[in-house]
Amino acid sequence: MLGTLADPQAHQRTQQHQTVRSGELIASRQQASENVIVMCSGWGFRHLQVPDGRKQILRFLLPGDVVSTDLVFEDHFSCSVTALTDAQLTRLPREKIQARIAADKSFLMTVADICVAEHRNSEEMLAVLGQRSAEQRIAYLFLHLMKRISAHNVIRDQRYRFPLRQQHIADAVGLTAVHVNRVLGIFRDRGVVELSDGVLHVLNAVELQRVGSLN
Amino acid sequence: MLGTLADPQAHQRTQQHQTVRSGELIASRQQASENVIVMCSGWGFRHLQVPDGRKQILRFLLPGDVVSTDLVFEDHFSCSVTALTDAQLTRLPREKIQARIAADKSFLMTVADICVAEHRNSEEMLAVLGQRSAEQRIAYLFLHLMKRISAHNVIRDQRYRFPLRQQHIADAVGLTAVHVNRVLGIFRDRGVVELSDGVLHVLNAVELQRVGSLN
DNA sequence: CGATCGGTTGATATGAATCAACGTGCGTGG
């Protein structure tokens, strides 16, 4: 559904591709751009730097995701974006997107749905960061990403491709990497989930849901 | 700028007003509505309930603010809304707003700007909740609201009308009311800000900025 | 082969939560 923004045929037509390596900065806050960028392959994340060198990861980006939805309406990035794995990007001129929005009401609704969904995700995450414990935060993040991964990939054997390092989890849920490590240890001991080697293996989905769900 | 969504003349034309009392629930999550609601007077807040009875305040609503921007594009509330003070609301049929969006490109941009600004606020708040200490969180909230209040009102003498209870601050920044109380005491002792009687009195704006700013 | 990165573990420190008690002002009902 997110991928609808990108016209797949554009790949062949105009070679608007760009490759970035794992860890590379894709865009930085305040940077201007007249293109909307879409993740073609690989993962990335949006983040905000805070003064003391720490950072908050705002959203992980999966293949098909719009790197910065703000850029549909604004001409500069509101946050920085970094590649989590090696990745490929496509650029779509904002002008063309705006023209299509003006021409096609249903396309406007597609864009609006993406923005609304992202905003809702952010607001749920606010509740998670503001009100929930370390275990609950991490479980929530897992469930959230599992849902998004499942939308693209068939999941076999309760194993999810999951390229995050413990430090990324820490930066996303507002904990230290050391504490994330301990919580992952607890999950492993309790037989809830195991994360290793870039694979998230869900052993007890019910329990994970119980801990991490907001409902 | 936010008020532009509401046509001021609509007040006289059709009596679409509604009055709510302080503490009253304006809307609850999942509730359907074919109207977009705007705060005419008084304050409110959007919030998400979490299972254990706690809640996360997502955004305070000032006069002129759209109660739920989602409702421009969707037909149900994504969060609950409660009146913080006595307040008056106006309802605008979503159909009319959508029609005006379709007809008037600049109006679409106005709506988009509101949504983008709110999303950016949420993302900044994520960084605040994830990465910053109690003092920093509260200072950030004060600065954020001071900016929004200043957009509507002339501020004299560094005093801001500020109808929040300590519990509201706690629910917004993810702390307990007791701890908020202690931090406010520290701010008072240090001569940074004083909050009492519904008035926020800024004694040392520079220091407040230093503590609360994300930059 | 050494250096670096990611993960793991232990000891200790600290910020915020929790529990509890108390004061004060206010509205309401007797």
Added chain:
DNA sequence: CCACGCACGTTGATTCATATCAACCGATCG
């Protein structure tokens, strides 16, 4: 008019969750 309850703020004592500091390990890579 008084008495009571209630909401809100305040303060102290204690506990608890998470951070911090530090050391170490194994794998990978140049």
